[in-house]
Amino acid sequence: MPKIKSQETLVRERKRWVVLAILVIIITGCYQWWKQGTLRYEEWSPNQQYVVRYYKTFEFIPRFTMPGDGGHYSGYMRVYDRNGKQFYEEYSDLLDFVEGPFWAKEGVYWMGNDNQDIVRLPTSPVD
Incomplete structure (x- = not known):
């Protein structure tokens, strides 16, 4: 019992x-x-249909850099259409070293991040 x-x-x-x-x-x-995160900057596609926004995230452990190197930051790259619908999100440890976005007929891509593939978009971001 x-x-x-x-x-x-x-x-x-x-x-x-x-x-x-x-x-x-x-x-x-x-x-x-x-x-x-906090919005750092944004870049629009050539036809103004899509936007890539870069968000800096808070770092609990500060990074120490060499003098004159500036502060590196990590955060998210997010792809939206002009209505605000999110299509893609990727985290990057060193967001300030990512080159791009590069707009192509099929979508958008970056250099220097983990995912080197193109992000396919419903319509072409270039005319």
């Missing part, structure tokens, strides 16, 4: 679950805030 738990034990377990749920909510919120 199973032991019946005391009221104190039940309250203690309930408090643990509440604390765990609050921690999960806080961690999820912090991750969403971090991933959102």
